[in-house]
Amino acid sequence: MATLVTFDVDGTLIHSVGPKSNYLHKAAFTAAFKEVFGLDTHIDVVKHHGSTDALILLKVLVHHGVPLEQAAARLPEMQAAMVAHFEANKQLAGEGLELLPGVLPLLEALAGRDDVAVGLVTGNLEPIGWAKMDALGIRHLFSQIGQPPANFGGFSTDYCNPANVEESWRDRAEFVRIAAQKLEAGRPGGIKARFHVGDAPMDVQAAVGGGAQAIGVCTGIYTKQELSEAAPAAVVLDDLTDTAAVLRVLGLS
Template sequence: MRRLVMWDIDHTLMDAGRAGPLACAAAFTAVTGLPHRETALMAGRTDRDIAMQTFTLHGIADCEPHLDGFFDVVVAEFLARRHLLREQGRLLPGVPDVLTALGGRPHVVQTLVTGNLRPIAEAKLAEFGLTGLVDVEIGGYGTEDVVRATLVRGSLERATARHGEFSSADVFVVGDTVHDVTAALANGVTAIAVATGGTTAADLAAAGAHVVLDDLGDVDAVVRLLAGAPD
């Protein structure tokens, strides 16, 4: 038995504070020369989706020529505000213990499927001491598509190429939004939802999550769920 766990980051593993929204706002003005008025709804969406919607909100219908430069500036602006992660953010209950325990199980592969840009995702993990517990090389990140299910599919393909085939029943997408749930279901894998963001447990269940947790605080139960019973 081999298991693959795909972690969302924001409001699943941590509350990262305001560094991300502030970086997006500053990058938008730097790239377009326009004052930033609003950012599109972020929760559960990929950074490509958020960027495209934000440009549209400001009257820029064709944002593709801007996106690569925009993403580069977002990363720079985020890293300049990295101190806000510690000042404003926090790990959510149980997170370091769950990831560490799973990291000690040879049959469990952990990675990220997140709407974040990869350098930002790695910075968030590093700031809270989680680097090395997940395989970032096989993850899915926010520049890949506007549809989150595509990120799950790409990550699964990379994980399979590196580790061999996974049974769909042994692949878990863990996230806090309906978008995480629907992305898992679209790929025929297990959706584990945590009600640690802005979506209620009832709404996550209604979206089709196979399991809904209040949080990851019951470390032993979460590890059993994701790793299976010990040999």
């Protein structure tokens, strides 16, 4: 049986840096708004940290007066436009991004174990999430399952309920469940334990809601108190720099 460990991306594994902070991801949103709705806008017109790509698309459109139902009806078009823009400019995928301290040795330690499966659970659209992992040179450290073998996880492309536009953790909880379902379908033997690691209150709430042990890390914009209050059952760490300590929390020491 495998221990499933899933990670959020932005603020957990990587962070945005410099004047071109998370450049291509933001540009993909802007391109989608323009292509599908003819709007010249960007995601920073709304509060979006910890939300999902799909819900951010909807939230920005509602901000501009587009009815939620109309925005949701064209969500597949906008997601496709985002992915197309990202893939057309994938040489810029790592622009304004860097790995957070401790991430590389932790992923290397997990990748070296046969009793662990490592995936992503993120608000990113799946092709965008994996493109970031490629750009930063760590995709090979995530588990592959199924035939043909492929990386796995739970993503904004897998599920979106427009009713959750102001409660994104509910969508994220579905991502946590979906990642476990994919592992069970793609690798025989079952799941021994499930953990989800994230930097935002929505991440730890989603872990609990999705049936996993929540591990909060204070590597984003939220404090230890905010993470603990969001999910009292969560284990909250300052960061991921102490590989041995993280492995102990995961029951893998």
